[in-house]
Amino acid sequence: MSRPYIDLPSPNWDERSGGADMLVLHYTGMQTAQAALDRLRDPEARVSSHYVVDEDGSVFRLVPEARRAWHAGVSYWRGRRALNDVSIGIEIVNPGHEWGYRAFPDSQMNAVRALCRDILARWPIPAAHVVGHSDIAPTRKQDPGELFPWAWLAAEGIGVWPEAGEVEADTAPEAALVTIGYDSDGDGEANLRAFQRHWLPEEVTGVLSAATLARLGAVCGAMRRMARAGR
DSSP states (O other): OOOOOEEOOOSOEEEOSSOOOEEEEEEOOSSSHHHHHHHHTOTTTOOOOSEEEOTTSOEEEOSOTTEEESOOOSOEETTEEOGGGGEEEEEEOOOHHHHOOOOOOHHHHHHHHHHHHHHHHHSOOOGGGEEEHHHHOTTTOOOSOTTSOHHHHHHTTSSOOOOTTOOOTTOOHHHHHHHHTOOTTSOHHHHHHHHHHHHOTTOOSSOOOHHHHHHHHHHHHHHHHHHHTTO
């Protein structure tokens, strides 16, 4: 059973034009959890998220899921832009690359897992639509970053991670990035670096290495497998 949410309403929202079918994970990138909560509830900041997950596992609810929180900004994924309208945003407390990026503790990740499962039970979000902020805004963002345990989360049924030996060898690199979800009109190096942060975190270079090429094919294969399975 998930832990109860702590309601801390933010004024920074507006109405959706429809439902949500994306889940976007962020890190707060601020020195403390309180600083992040204050900013996400400051009407002058004009930013927010639906939830904030603290390092001790506390989950704060800032904006109801039926409303449009302001977390994605200029964004693109799988043919759509301006993703605030179709997404639910979770801010995960971590100082980020500017203030001392560090691993996400078990207590926090267990709460993230429970929260994601709750959200996925309420909304029709396919596995390929569980992404990081850096995936949808590669030239601007690098969160939740290369320390975020995407493989563990996918093993828990949240998001996409390839199985051992999974390949889609006939897919060219540029086509693979587009198939996965990145913008074909975007910055190719930034797209590649964002892909590596998510699916090859030991090699965040923006360079197309043999390992990156293999992982691109594997992720494409995993996404196609999940689509066939209706996930």
